[in-house]
Amino acid sequence: MTELQPRGTYIFWSYVPSLGAAVIFLLLFIILTGLHTWKLFTTRTWFCISFTLGGLFEVIGYIGRAAAHSNTTTMGPYIVSNMFILLGPTLFAASIYMTLSRIIRSVHGEHLSVIRISRLTKTFVWGDILSFIVQGNSSSLSVLGYPLYGKICVLVGLAIQLLSFAIFWLTAVVFGKRIRRAPTRESLNRDLPWQQSLQMLYVVSSLVLVRSVFRIVEYVLGDEGYPLRHEWMMYVFDGVPMVVVMLVFYLWYPSRLRGYLDLDTSVPLTATTGYNGV
Template structure:
Protein backbone atom coordinates (compact mmCIF):
# COMPACT_ATOMS: atom_id res chain seq x y z
CA UNK A 1 0.00 0.00 0.00
CA UNK A 2 1.36 3.42 -0.90
CA UNK A 3 2.10 5.99 1.76
CA UNK A 4 -0.77 8.50 1.60
CA UNK A 5 1.28 11.04 3.56
CA UNK A 6 3.82 11.30 0.75
CA UNK A 7 3.44 14.42 -1.34
CA UNK A 8 2.65 13.89 -5.04
CA UNK A 9 2.46 16.71 -7.56
CA UNK A 10 -0.62 17.38 -9.64
CA UNK A 11 -0.93 15.24 -12.77
CA UNK A 12 -1.61 18.43 -14.73
CA UNK A 13 1.46 20.32 -13.50
CA UNK A 14 3.60 20.94 -16.65
CA UNK A 15 6.62 21.96 -14.59
CA UNK A 16 7.25 18.54 -13.01
CA UNK A 17 8.01 15.07 -14.32
CA UNK A 18 5.32 12.58 -13.30
CA UNK A 19 5.22 8.88 -14.15
CA UNK A 20 1.67 8.95 -15.49
CA UNK A 21 -0.43 11.90 -16.54
CA UNK A 22 -3.56 9.83 -15.95
CA UNK A 23 -4.78 7.03 -13.73
CA UNK A 24 -3.75 3.77 -15.50
CA UNK A 25 -6.68 1.57 -16.41
CA UNK A 26 -6.63 -1.95 -15.06
CA UNK A 27 -9.15 -3.49 -17.46
CA UNK A 28 -7.24 -2.53 -20.61
CA UNK A 29 -3.99 -3.97 -19.27
CA UNK A 30 -5.67 -7.23 -18.27
CA UNK A 31 -7.27 -7.58 -21.71
CA UNK A 32 -3.88 -7.32 -23.42
CA UNK A 33 -2.21 -9.62 -20.89
CA UNK A 34 -4.70 -12.31 -21.91
CA UNK A 35 -4.44 -11.45 -25.62
CA UNK A 36 -0.64 -11.53 -25.71
CA UNK A 37 -0.55 -14.66 -23.58
CA UNK A 38 -2.74 -16.54 -26.07
CA UNK A 39 -0.81 -15.51 -29.19
CA UNK A 40 2.57 -16.00 -27.45
CA UNK A 41 1.60 -19.48 -26.27
CA UNK A 42 0.56 -20.38 -29.82
CA UNK A 43 3.87 -19.07 -31.14
CA UNK A 44 5.69 -21.22 -28.61
CA UNK A 45 3.85 -24.29 -29.87
CA UNK A 46 4.49 -23.36 -33.53
CA UNK A 47 8.20 -22.77 -32.93
CA UNK A 48 8.67 -26.11 -31.20
CA UNK A 49 6.50 -28.14 -33.58
CA UNK A 50 8.04 -26.61 -36.73
CA UNK A 51 11.52 -26.13 -35.25
CA UNK A 52 11.65 -22.51 -36.39
CA UNK A 53 14.12 -21.53 -33.68
CA UNK A 54 15.10 -18.34 -35.51
CA UNK A 55 11.65 -17.03 -34.58
CA UNK A 56 12.46 -17.08 -30.85
CA UNK A 57 12.96 -13.27 -30.71
CA UNK A 58 9.28 -12.80 -31.51
CA UNK A 59 8.36 -15.23 -28.73
CA UNK A 60 10.54 -13.31 -26.26
CA UNK A 61 8.96 -10.09 -27.47
CA UNK A 62 5.54 -11.53 -26.68
CA UNK A 63 6.71 -12.42 -23.17
CA UNK A 64 7.99 -8.85 -22.75
CA UNK A 65 4.57 -7.54 -23.77
CA UNK A 66 2.84 -9.74 -21.19
CA UNK A 67 5.16 -8.67 -18.37
CA UNK A 68 4.90 -5.06 -19.49
CA UNK A 69 1.13 -5.04 -19.15
CA UNK A 70 1.44 -6.80 -15.80
CA UNK A 71 3.46 -3.74 -14.81
CA UNK A 72 0.58 -1.53 -15.89
CA UNK A 73 -1.82 -3.57 -13.77
CA UNK A 74 0.46 -3.01 -10.78
CA UNK A 75 0.61 0.69 -11.62
CA UNK A 76 -3.18 0.84 -11.52
CA UNK A 77 -2.91 0.06 -7.79
CA UNK A 78 -0.14 2.60 -7.16
CA UNK A 79 0.68 4.92 -10.04
CA UNK A 80 3.50 6.56 -8.10
CA UNK A 81 5.49 3.33 -7.65
CA UNK A 82 8.63 3.53 -9.78
CA UNK A 83 9.22 -0.24 -10.15
CA UNK A 84 6.02 -1.15 -12.05
CA UNK A 85 6.36 2.02 -14.15
CA UNK A 86 9.89 1.10 -15.25
CA UNK A 87 8.78 -2.50 -15.88
CA UNK A 88 6.02 -1.51 -18.27
CA UNK A 89 7.89 1.40 -19.83
CA UNK A 90 11.05 -0.56 -20.65
CA UNK A 91 9.54 -3.88 -21.75
CA UNK A 92 6.78 -2.37 -23.89
CA UNK A 93 9.39 -0.10 -25.43
CA UNK A 94 11.90 -2.77 -26.50
CA UNK A 95 9.54 -5.64 -27.40
CA UNK A 96 8.89 -4.38 -30.97
CA UNK A 97 12.66 -4.42 -31.60
CA UNK A 98 12.49 -8.19 -31.10
CA UNK A 99 9.54 -8.39 -33.50
CA UNK A 100 11.61 -6.45 -36.04
CA UNK A 101 14.51 -8.90 -35.68
CA UNK A 102 12.20 -11.77 -36.60
CA UNK A 103 10.88 -9.87 -39.61
CA UNK A 104 14.43 -9.28 -40.83
CA UNK A 105 15.22 -12.99 -40.69
CA UNK A 106 12.19 -13.96 -42.77
CA UNK A 107 13.19 -11.91 -45.83
CA UNK A 108 16.53 -13.70 -46.13
CA UNK A 109 14.75 -17.06 -46.07
CA UNK A 110 12.27 -15.93 -48.74
CA UNK A 111 15.19 -14.96 -50.97
CA UNK A 112 16.76 -18.36 -50.34
CA UNK A 113 13.49 -20.11 -51.08
CA UNK A 114 13.14 -18.66 -54.56
CA UNK A 115 16.87 -18.64 -55.32
CA UNK A 116 16.88 -14.91 -56.05
CA UNK A 117 20.05 -13.89 -54.24
CA UNK A 118 21.38 -12.00 -57.26
CA UNK A 119 18.27 -9.80 -57.30
CA UNK A 120 18.56 -8.53 -53.73
CA UNK A 121 19.66 -4.92 -53.16
CA UNK A 122 21.78 -6.12 -50.22
CA UNK A 123 23.65 -9.45 -50.65
CA UNK A 124 21.79 -12.18 -48.80
CA UNK A 125 24.84 -13.15 -46.73
CA UNK A 126 24.82 -9.61 -45.31
CA UNK A 127 21.08 -9.03 -45.30
CA UNK A 128 20.17 -10.45 -41.90
CA UNK A 129 23.46 -9.37 -40.30
CA UNK A 130 23.09 -5.69 -41.30
CA UNK A 131 19.52 -5.30 -40.15
CA UNK A 132 19.84 -7.37 -37.00
CA UNK A 133 22.92 -5.35 -36.00
CA UNK A 134 20.90 -2.18 -36.48
CA UNK A 135 18.10 -3.71 -34.46
CA UNK A 136 20.49 -4.67 -31.67
CA UNK A 137 21.84 -1.11 -31.61
CA UNK A 138 18.31 0.24 -31.35
CA UNK A 139 17.45 -2.30 -28.65
CA UNK A 140 20.53 -1.42 -26.61
CA UNK A 141 19.91 2.33 -26.85
CA UNK A 142 16.28 2.00 -25.80
CA UNK A 143 17.22 -0.42 -23.04
CA UNK A 144 19.98 1.89 -21.82
CA UNK A 145 17.59 4.83 -21.83
CA UNK A 146 15.06 2.86 -19.82
CA UNK A 147 17.79 1.72 -17.43
CA UNK A 148 18.93 5.31 -16.82
CA UNK A 149 15.33 6.30 -16.15
CA UNK A 150 15.15 3.55 -13.54
CA UNK A 151 17.47 5.66 -11.35
CA UNK A 152 14.39 7.71 -10.65
CA UNK A 153 15.83 11.24 -10.48
CA UNK A 154 14.49 14.05 -12.64
CA UNK A 155 17.78 14.40 -14.53
CA UNK A 156 18.01 10.65 -15.17
CA UNK A 157 14.43 10.53 -16.43
CA UNK A 158 15.15 13.35 -18.89
CA UNK A 159 18.50 11.86 -20.00
CA UNK A 160 16.97 8.42 -20.47
CA UNK A 161 14.19 9.95 -22.53
CA UNK A 162 16.70 11.50 -24.95
CA UNK A 163 18.60 8.20 -25.37
CA UNK A 164 15.33 6.38 -26.02
CA UNK A 165 14.47 8.87 -28.76
CA UNK A 166 17.83 8.20 -30.45
CA UNK A 167 17.18 4.44 -30.24
CA UNK A 168 13.74 4.87 -31.78
CA UNK A 169 15.17 6.94 -34.64
CA UNK A 170 17.77 4.22 -35.30
CA UNK A 171 14.96 1.66 -35.43
CA UNK A 172 12.96 3.76 -37.90
CA UNK A 173 15.97 4.34 -40.18
CA UNK A 174 16.91 0.67 -40.36
CA UNK A 175 13.31 -0.45 -40.69
CA UNK A 176 12.69 2.07 -43.45
CA UNK A 177 15.72 0.81 -45.35
CA UNK A 178 14.54 -2.76 -44.83
CA UNK A 179 11.18 -1.93 -46.43
CA UNK A 180 13.05 -0.44 -49.41
CA UNK A 181 15.18 -3.60 -49.73
CA UNK A 182 12.14 -5.88 -49.53
CA UNK A 183 10.18 -3.82 -52.05
CA UNK A 184 13.14 -3.63 -54.40
CA UNK A 185 13.60 -7.41 -54.32
CA UNK A 186 9.89 -7.95 -54.91
CA UNK A 187 9.92 -5.65 -57.94
CA UNK A 188 13.11 -7.11 -59.42
CA UNK A 189 12.02 -10.68 -58.89
CA UNK A 190 8.61 -10.04 -60.45
CA UNK A 191 10.18 -8.35 -63.47
CA UNK A 192 12.77 -11.11 -63.82
CA UNK A 193 10.09 -13.73 -64.12
CA UNK A 194 7.82 -11.57 -66.29
CA UNK A 195 4.94 -12.05 -63.88
CA UNK A 196 5.07 -15.83 -64.28
CA UNK A 197 4.31 -18.08 -61.34
CA UNK A 198 7.46 -19.84 -60.10
CA UNK A 199 7.08 -23.61 -59.82
CA UNK A 200 9.41 -26.20 -58.29
CA UNK A 201 9.15 -29.92 -57.58
CA UNK A 202 8.34 -31.27 -54.15
CA UNK A 203 9.49 -34.84 -53.57
CA UNK A 204 7.71 -37.32 -51.32
CA UNK A 205 8.52 -40.94 -50.60
CA UNK A 206 6.32 -42.23 -53.41
CA UNK A 207 5.55 -39.47 -55.83
CA UNK A 208 6.73 -36.27 -57.43
CA UNK A 209 4.36 -33.32 -57.65
CA UNK A 210 4.53 -29.66 -58.54
CA UNK A 211 3.72 -26.97 -55.99
CA UNK A 212 3.68 -23.18 -56.05
CA UNK A 213 6.31 -21.46 -53.96
CA UNK A 214 4.39 -19.32 -51.43
CA UNK A 215 6.86 -16.43 -51.51
CA UNK A 216 4.33 -13.69 -52.29
CA UNK A 217 2.09 -14.53 -49.34
CA UNK A 218 4.98 -14.28 -46.90
CA UNK A 219 6.36 -11.14 -48.50
CA UNK A 220 2.97 -9.45 -48.18
CA UNK A 221 2.86 -10.55 -44.54
CA UNK A 222 6.25 -8.86 -44.10
CA UNK A 223 4.88 -5.65 -45.61
CA UNK A 224 1.93 -5.64 -43.22
CA UNK A 225 4.08 -6.42 -40.18
CA UNK A 226 6.62 -3.78 -41.23
CA UNK A 227 3.88 -1.16 -41.60
CA UNK A 228 2.51 -1.96 -38.14
CA UNK A 229 5.93 -1.77 -36.48
CA UNK A 230 6.79 1.42 -38.38
CA UNK A 231 3.54 3.16 -37.36
CA UNK A 232 4.13 2.15 -33.75
CA UNK A 233 7.74 3.40 -33.82
CA UNK A 234 6.72 6.76 -35.31
CA UNK A 235 4.04 7.07 -32.63
CA UNK A 236 6.62 6.43 -29.92
CA UNK A 237 9.03 8.99 -31.36
CA UNK A 238 6.31 11.64 -31.49
CA UNK A 239 5.21 10.68 -27.98
CA UNK A 240 8.70 11.19 -26.55
CA UNK A 241 9.38 14.33 -28.58
CA UNK A 242 6.23 15.94 -27.18
CA UNK A 243 7.64 15.48 -23.70
CA UNK A 244 6.33 14.25 -20.39
CA UNK A 245 3.40 16.68 -20.51
CA UNK A 246 2.66 16.07 -24.19
CA UNK A 247 -0.80 15.36 -25.54
CA UNK A 248 -0.07 11.69 -26.28
CA UNK A 249 1.30 10.96 -22.80
CA UNK A 250 -1.71 12.62 -21.20
CA UNK A 251 -4.16 10.26 -22.90
CA UNK A 252 -3.77 6.54 -22.21
CA UNK A 253 -5.90 5.30 -25.09
CA UNK A 254 -3.20 6.28 -27.60
CA UNK A 255 -0.89 3.64 -26.09
CA UNK A 256 -3.48 0.91 -26.55
CA UNK A 257 -4.40 1.97 -30.09
CA UNK A 258 -0.95 2.69 -31.55
CA UNK A 259 1.18 0.25 -29.55
CA UNK A 260 -0.71 -2.60 -27.90
CA UNK A 261 -3.18 -3.22 -30.73
CA UNK A 262 -0.59 -2.91 -33.50
CA UNK A 263 1.92 -5.22 -31.81
CA UNK A 264 -0.80 -7.74 -31.03
CA UNK A 265 -1.68 -7.56 -34.73
CA UNK A 266 1.93 -8.42 -35.67
CA UNK A 267 1.92 -11.50 -33.48
CA UNK A 268 -1.46 -12.73 -34.72
CA UNK A 269 -0.41 -12.11 -38.32
CA UNK A 270 2.54 -14.47 -37.92
CA UNK A 271 0.35 -17.00 -36.15
CA UNK A 272 -1.76 -17.13 -39.30
CA UNK A 273 1.01 -16.72 -41.89
CA UNK A 274 3.73 -18.59 -40.06
CA UNK A 275 7.21 -18.52 -41.65
CA UNK A 276 7.65 -22.26 -41.08
CA UNK A 277 6.17 -22.66 -44.55
CA UNK A 278 9.11 -20.72 -45.98
CA UNK A 279 11.73 -22.86 -44.27
CA UNK A 280 10.14 -26.31 -44.44
CA UNK A 281 8.46 -26.56 -47.85
CA UNK A 282 11.76 -27.35 -49.58
CA UNK A 283 14.16 -27.83 -46.70
CA UNK A 284 14.18 -31.60 -46.98
CA UNK A 285 14.84 -31.31 -50.70
CA UNK A 286 17.94 -29.13 -50.29
CA UNK A 287 16.54 -26.47 -52.63
CA UNK A 288 17.92 -23.45 -50.79
CA UNK A 289 21.15 -23.28 -52.75
CA UNK A 290 19.64 -23.77 -56.22
CA UNK A 291 20.15 -20.59 -58.32
CA UNK A 292 17.13 -19.05 -60.00
CA UNK A 293 18.23 -19.92 -63.54
CA UNK A 294 18.96 -23.54 -62.58
CA UNK A 295 15.57 -23.78 -60.90
CA UNK A 296 13.80 -22.50 -64.03
CA UNK A 297 15.76 -24.93 -66.20
CA UNK A 298 14.86 -27.80 -63.86
CA UNK A 299 11.17 -26.86 -64.01
CA UNK A 300 11.31 -26.65 -67.81
CA UNK A 301 12.98 -30.08 -68.00
CA UNK A 302 10.38 -31.66 -65.75
CA UNK A 303 7.57 -30.09 -67.77
CA UNK A 304 8.97 -31.62 -70.97
CA UNK A 305 9.43 -35.03 -69.38
CA UNK A 306 5.93 -35.06 -67.87
CA UNK A 307 4.49 -33.99 -71.24
CA UNK A 308 6.19 -36.95 -72.94
CA UNK A 309 7.99 -34.79 -75.48
CA UNK A 310 11.60 -34.47 -76.51
CA UNK A 311 13.88 -32.61 -78.87
CA UNK A 312 12.38 -30.04 -81.21
CA UNK A 313 8.81 -31.01 -80.35
CA UNK A 314 9.32 -29.53 -76.90
CA UNK A 315 10.53 -26.11 -77.96
CA UNK A 316 7.02 -24.72 -77.74
CA UNK A 317 6.98 -25.47 -74.03
CA UNK A 318 9.91 -23.23 -73.06
Protein backbone atom coordinates in the same frame (compact mmCIF):
# COMPACT_ATOMS: atom_id res chain seq x y z
CA MET B 1 -11.48 4.86 -6.65
CA THR B 2 -7.76 5.00 -7.46
CA GLU B 3 -6.32 8.50 -7.65
CA LEU B 4 -3.16 9.74 -9.31
CA GLN B 5 -0.58 10.78 -6.74
CA PRO B 6 2.95 12.12 -7.09
CA ARG B 7 5.97 10.52 -5.43
CA GLY B 8 7.74 13.51 -3.95
CA THR B 9 8.19 15.99 -6.78
CA TYR B 10 8.15 13.37 -9.56
CA ILE B 11 4.98 12.04 -11.19
CA PHE B 12 5.42 8.67 -12.92
CA TRP B 13 2.06 8.70 -14.70
CA SER B 14 0.00 11.49 -16.27
CA TYR B 15 -3.12 9.39 -15.69
CA VAL B 16 -4.24 6.38 -13.70
CA PRO B 17 -3.53 3.38 -15.98
CA SER B 18 -6.73 1.55 -16.87
CA LEU B 19 -6.85 -1.85 -15.20
CA GLY B 20 -9.49 -3.16 -17.62
CA ALA B 21 -7.53 -2.22 -20.74
CA ALA B 22 -4.28 -3.59 -19.30
CA VAL B 23 -5.91 -6.93 -18.41
CA ILE B 24 -7.53 -7.26 -21.85
CA PHE B 25 -4.22 -6.71 -23.66
CA LEU B 26 -2.40 -8.89 -21.14
CA LEU B 27 -4.75 -11.77 -21.95
CA LEU B 28 -4.41 -11.15 -25.70
CA PHE B 29 -0.61 -11.25 -25.51
CA ILE B 30 -0.65 -14.33 -23.25
CA ILE B 31 -2.80 -16.19 -25.80
CA LEU B 32 -0.75 -15.02 -28.79
CA THR B 33 2.57 -15.75 -27.09
CA GLY B 34 1.30 -19.20 -26.17
CA LEU B 35 0.31 -19.85 -29.79
CA HIS B 36 3.70 -18.64 -31.05
CA THR B 37 5.50 -20.83 -28.52
CA TRP B 38 3.51 -23.85 -29.69
CA LYS B 39 4.17 -23.00 -33.35
CA LEU B 40 7.87 -22.41 -32.71
CA PHE B 41 8.44 -25.83 -31.13
CA THR B 42 6.14 -27.85 -33.39
CA THR B 43 7.66 -26.43 -36.59
CA ARG B 44 11.19 -25.95 -35.19
CA THR B 45 11.45 -22.62 -36.94
CA TRP B 46 14.16 -21.46 -34.56
CA PHE B 47 14.86 -18.13 -36.24
CA CYS B 48 11.45 -17.04 -34.91
CA ILE B 49 12.48 -17.49 -31.28
CA SER B 50 13.10 -13.74 -30.87
CA PHE B 51 9.54 -13.09 -32.06
CA THR B 52 8.18 -15.34 -29.31
CA LEU B 53 10.40 -13.59 -26.77
CA GLY B 54 8.97 -10.29 -27.98
CA GLY B 55 5.52 -11.59 -27.09
CA LEU B 56 6.82 -12.53 -23.62
CA PHE B 57 8.14 -8.97 -23.22
CA GLU B 58 4.68 -7.62 -24.07
CA VAL B 59 3.13 -9.93 -21.44
CA ILE B 60 5.55 -8.72 -18.76
CA GLY B 61 4.99 -5.11 -19.80
CA TYR B 62 1.22 -5.33 -19.46
CA ILE B 63 1.56 -7.10 -16.11
CA GLY B 64 3.47 -4.04 -14.99
CA ARG B 65 0.80 -1.78 -16.43
CA ALA B 66 -1.97 -3.65 -14.64
CA ALA B 67 -0.02 -3.47 -11.37
CA ALA B 68 0.47 0.28 -11.87
CA HIS B 69 -3.29 0.89 -11.68
CA SER B 70 -3.20 0.82 -7.89
CA ASN B 71 0.49 1.71 -7.56
CA THR B 72 0.94 5.01 -9.38
CA THR B 73 3.65 6.13 -6.92
CA THR B 74 5.66 2.90 -7.18
CA MET B 75 8.70 2.88 -9.46
CA GLY B 76 8.73 -0.87 -10.20
CA PRO B 77 5.49 -1.19 -12.22
CA TYR B 78 6.32 2.03 -14.08
CA ILE B 79 9.75 0.79 -15.18
CA VAL B 80 8.54 -2.72 -16.05
CA SER B 81 5.63 -1.39 -18.09
CA ASN B 82 7.63 1.18 -20.03
CA MET B 83 10.75 -0.90 -20.64
CA PHE B 84 9.17 -4.19 -21.71
CA ILE B 85 6.41 -2.67 -23.88
CA LEU B 86 9.02 -0.43 -25.48
CA LEU B 87 11.45 -3.29 -26.21
CA GLY B 88 9.00 -6.01 -27.31
CA PRO B 89 8.74 -4.83 -30.95
CA THR B 90 12.55 -4.75 -31.18
CA LEU B 91 12.54 -8.53 -30.68
CA PHE B 92 9.74 -8.91 -33.24
CA ALA B 93 11.95 -7.04 -35.69
CA ALA B 94 14.83 -9.54 -35.47
CA SER B 95 12.65 -12.43 -36.72
CA ILE B 96 11.02 -10.22 -39.35
CA TYR B 97 14.46 -9.32 -40.73
CA MET B 98 15.55 -12.97 -40.81
CA THR B 99 12.35 -13.98 -42.60
CA LEU B 100 13.20 -11.81 -45.63
CA SER B 101 16.61 -13.42 -46.09
CA ARG B 102 14.97 -16.86 -45.98
CA ILE B 103 12.38 -15.82 -48.54
CA ILE B 104 15.13 -14.64 -50.89
CA ARG B 105 17.18 -17.80 -50.40
CA SER B 106 14.16 -20.08 -50.82
CA VAL B 107 13.49 -18.70 -54.32
CA HIS B 108 17.22 -18.41 -55.12
CA GLY B 109 16.78 -14.70 -55.75
CA GLU B 110 20.02 -13.54 -54.16
CA HIS B 111 20.97 -11.67 -57.35
CA LEU B 112 17.79 -9.58 -57.06
CA SER B 113 18.40 -8.34 -53.52
CA VAL B 114 19.33 -4.67 -53.03
CA ILE B 115 21.67 -5.67 -50.19
CA ARG B 116 24.03 -8.60 -50.64
CA ILE B 117 22.30 -11.61 -49.11
CA SER B 118 25.32 -12.47 -46.93
CA ARG B 119 25.00 -9.05 -45.30
CA LEU B 120 21.22 -8.68 -45.32
CA THR B 121 20.33 -10.27 -42.00
CA LYS B 122 23.50 -9.05 -40.27
CA THR B 123 22.90 -5.45 -41.32
CA PHE B 124 19.38 -5.22 -39.95
CA VAL B 125 19.81 -7.47 -36.91
CA TRP B 126 22.86 -5.53 -35.73
CA GLY B 127 20.85 -2.34 -36.13
CA ASP B 128 18.12 -4.00 -34.10
CA ILE B 129 20.58 -5.00 -31.37
CA LEU B 130 21.93 -1.46 -31.22
CA SER B 131 18.38 -0.10 -30.93
CA PHE B 132 17.62 -2.64 -28.17
CA ILE B 133 20.72 -1.71 -26.15
CA VAL B 134 20.21 2.04 -26.48
CA GLN B 135 16.53 1.87 -25.52
CA GLY B 136 17.25 -0.61 -22.73
CA ASN B 137 19.66 1.84 -21.08
CA SER B 138 16.99 4.53 -20.94
CA SER B 139 15.27 3.10 -17.85
CA SER B 140 18.49 2.79 -15.85
CA LEU B 141 19.41 6.40 -16.67
CA SER B 142 15.97 7.59 -15.59
CA VAL B 143 16.20 5.63 -12.32
CA LEU B 144 19.68 7.08 -11.62
CA GLY B 145 18.24 10.58 -11.87
CA TYR B 146 19.01 11.44 -15.49
CA PRO B 147 15.56 11.54 -17.11
CA LEU B 148 16.73 13.81 -19.93
CA TYR B 149 19.48 11.37 -20.95
CA GLY B 150 16.99 8.52 -20.62
CA LYS B 151 14.62 10.31 -22.99
CA ILE B 152 17.46 10.93 -25.45
CA CYS B 153 18.35 7.21 -25.36
CA VAL B 154 14.75 6.26 -26.14
CA LEU B 155 14.59 8.71 -29.05
CA VAL B 156 17.94 7.58 -30.48
CA GLY B 157 16.95 3.91 -30.14
CA LEU B 158 13.57 4.52 -31.77
CA ALA B 159 15.21 6.54 -34.56
CA ILE B 160 17.60 3.64 -35.27
CA GLN B 161 14.66 1.23 -35.31
CA LEU B 162 12.60 3.49 -37.57
CA LEU B 163 15.48 3.95 -40.02
CA SER B 164 16.24 0.22 -40.06
CA PHE B 165 12.62 -0.68 -40.69
CA ALA B 166 12.20 1.95 -43.40
CA ILE B 167 15.26 0.62 -45.26
CA PHE B 168 14.12 -2.96 -44.66
CA TRP B 169 10.63 -2.22 -45.99
CA LEU B 170 12.09 -0.64 -49.14
CA THR B 171 14.45 -3.61 -49.56
CA ALA B 172 11.52 -6.03 -49.36
CA VAL B 173 9.38 -3.99 -51.78
CA VAL B 174 12.18 -3.65 -54.33
CA PHE B 175 12.91 -7.38 -54.15
CA GLY B 176 9.22 -8.14 -54.64
CA LYS B 177 9.09 -5.97 -57.76
CA ARG B 178 12.27 -7.43 -59.20
CA ILE B 179 11.34 -11.07 -58.77
CA ARG B 180 7.90 -10.52 -60.30
CA ARG B 181 9.53 -8.94 -63.36
CA ALA B 182 12.23 -11.58 -63.59
CA PRO B 183 11.06 -14.74 -61.76
CA THR B 184 13.44 -17.55 -60.88
CA ARG B 185 12.50 -21.19 -61.45
CA GLU B 186 11.98 -21.69 -57.72
CA SER B 187 9.63 -18.70 -57.44
CA LEU B 188 7.27 -20.43 -59.90
CA ASN B 189 6.85 -23.36 -57.51
CA ARG B 190 3.26 -23.08 -56.30
CA ASP B 191 4.03 -25.16 -53.21
CA LEU B 192 6.44 -22.48 -51.96
CA PRO B 193 4.46 -19.71 -50.17
CA TRP B 194 7.07 -17.00 -50.71
CA GLN B 195 4.58 -14.41 -52.01
CA GLN B 196 2.33 -14.95 -48.99
CA SER B 197 5.31 -14.58 -46.66
CA LEU B 198 6.49 -11.44 -48.45
CA GLN B 199 3.05 -9.84 -48.20
CA MET B 200 2.98 -10.77 -44.52
CA LEU B 201 6.28 -8.89 -44.09
CA TYR B 202 4.81 -5.81 -45.80
CA VAL B 203 1.93 -5.78 -43.32
CA VAL B 204 3.88 -6.36 -40.11
CA SER B 205 6.67 -3.97 -41.15
CA SER B 206 4.16 -1.21 -41.88
CA LEU B 207 2.56 -1.69 -38.47
CA VAL B 208 5.91 -1.55 -36.66
CA LEU B 209 6.78 1.59 -38.64
CA VAL B 210 3.53 3.26 -37.54
CA ARG B 211 4.21 2.28 -33.94
CA SER B 212 7.79 3.60 -34.08
CA VAL B 213 6.66 6.95 -35.52
CA PHE B 214 4.06 7.26 -32.74
CA ARG B 215 6.62 6.50 -30.04
CA ILE B 216 9.02 9.11 -31.43
CA VAL B 217 6.25 11.73 -31.52
CA GLU B 218 5.24 10.74 -27.99
CA TYR B 219 8.73 11.25 -26.56
CA VAL B 220 9.43 14.41 -28.58
CA LEU B 221 6.28 16.08 -27.24
CA GLY B 222 7.24 15.03 -23.72
CA ASP B 223 5.28 14.89 -20.47
CA GLU B 224 3.02 17.77 -21.42
CA GLY B 225 2.25 16.38 -24.87
CA TYR B 226 -1.13 14.92 -25.77
CA PRO B 227 0.06 11.29 -26.29
CA LEU B 228 1.61 10.91 -22.82
CA ARG B 229 -1.41 12.50 -21.16
CA HIS B 230 -4.05 10.36 -22.89
CA GLU B 231 -3.81 6.60 -22.44
CA TRP B 232 -5.97 5.65 -25.40
CA MET B 233 -3.25 6.74 -27.82
CA MET B 234 -0.79 4.18 -26.45
CA TYR B 235 -3.30 1.38 -26.98
CA VAL B 236 -4.40 2.52 -30.44
CA PHE B 237 -0.90 3.18 -31.82
CA ASP B 238 1.13 0.59 -29.89
CA GLY B 239 -1.01 -2.08 -28.22
CA VAL B 240 -3.41 -2.79 -31.10
CA PRO B 241 -0.73 -2.74 -33.87
CA MET B 242 1.47 -5.18 -31.92
CA VAL B 243 -1.48 -7.53 -31.34
CA VAL B 244 -2.15 -7.46 -35.09
CA VAL B 245 1.56 -8.03 -35.83
CA MET B 246 1.59 -11.16 -33.65
CA LEU B 247 -1.68 -12.41 -35.15
CA VAL B 248 -0.64 -11.85 -38.79
CA PHE B 249 2.80 -13.41 -38.24
CA TYR B 250 1.14 -16.44 -36.64
CA LEU B 251 -1.44 -16.91 -39.40
CA TRP B 252 1.21 -16.72 -42.14
CA TYR B 253 4.04 -18.27 -40.12
CA PRO B 254 7.19 -18.63 -42.26
CA SER B 255 7.83 -22.25 -41.22
CA ARG B 256 7.16 -23.64 -44.73
CA LEU B 257 10.16 -21.73 -46.08
CA ARG B 258 12.52 -23.97 -44.10
CA GLY B 259 12.02 -26.98 -46.35
CA TYR B 260 13.28 -25.10 -49.40
CA LEU B 261 16.48 -23.65 -47.97
CA ASP B 262 18.58 -26.80 -48.43
CA LEU B 263 17.67 -27.45 -52.06
CA ASP B 264 20.40 -27.32 -54.71
CA THR B 265 20.57 -23.96 -56.40
CA SER B 266 19.22 -24.15 -59.93
CA VAL B 267 19.89 -21.66 -62.71
CA PRO B 268 17.38 -18.79 -62.51
CA LEU B 269 15.37 -17.90 -65.56
CA THR B 270 17.04 -14.48 -65.55
CA ALA B 271 20.61 -15.75 -65.51
CA THR B 272 21.15 -14.78 -69.11
CA THR B 273 19.28 -11.49 -69.00
CA GLY B 274 21.74 -9.57 -66.83
CA TYR B 275 18.79 -8.06 -64.96
CA ASN B 276 19.76 -5.03 -62.87
CA GLY B 277 16.67 -2.86 -62.81
CA VAL B 278 14.17 -2.13 -60.10
